[in-house]
Amino acid sequence: MTKAIKGLAKRRTVFALLLALTIFGAVYGFAATLNVGTNALSAGNATVASCQQTGTPTGTYTTTYNSTIPGYQVASVVVTGLDDTNCNGKAISVTLTGAANANLATITGTVPSSGNLTLTPGSTVSAAAVTGVSVAIAG
């Protein structure tokens, strides 16, 4: 009789221990699931690399007379010095800026294999108004 009681007590202890571990695991699992399922907080890190490893993209310009201005307008923007090895095929955006950094025109294209890209503004930009150029390459 005593042996049977001891055996029963031992099984209950083991059962209680396993039940406690099971409940802990379940609660832990619930907490982690809530973070993902509700999108309450998702975080991670990634490096934003630059494809422009060598060279400096440089804008040069051609102009043409426009009687509407009247005066010279930017006919084309030639971007030289592109890293054609690493940036080839990536999207490039060139913005001509004026006084107070106003956007005069944004031109988009694709970096060619030659490393030199000629872009034509889609609107009339007075050459005299251009004070800066911004270039972005993404892909």
Place this chain on the structure above:
Amino acid sequence: MNTLSKTLGFLVTVAATFAACAAAATLAVASTSLSAGNAAVTSCGVSSLTATRNVNNSGNVTQVNVGGIPTACSGETLSVALVSSANASLGSGTATIGSCTTTCSATITSFGATVAATSLAKYSFSVTGT
């Protein structure tokens, strides 16, 4: 004992499922490349220029002489448009500004068209670097 084993097995399975779901909380992040920059587009100092023109016996412009160009513009390309009173381009030409010590000058002799001196009202300039 058999019931106890089944119960424990079920509970362990449930716990393992939740643990697996919890592992999915890890957020994978990746990024494509991005390069960006800005640069100032500076002027070599040209705010206004003066020009004279030569006229042949037929009354057409044969040459435009541009003077007073800042030395910082040396080596750059000067474009000149011959403009009418209605701001129409009568002809245009380009010249490379040569090296100079004080001020530079440039001469343009080809305009892509015959320009009557009587139609010429003003000049329009552009200087671009290379």
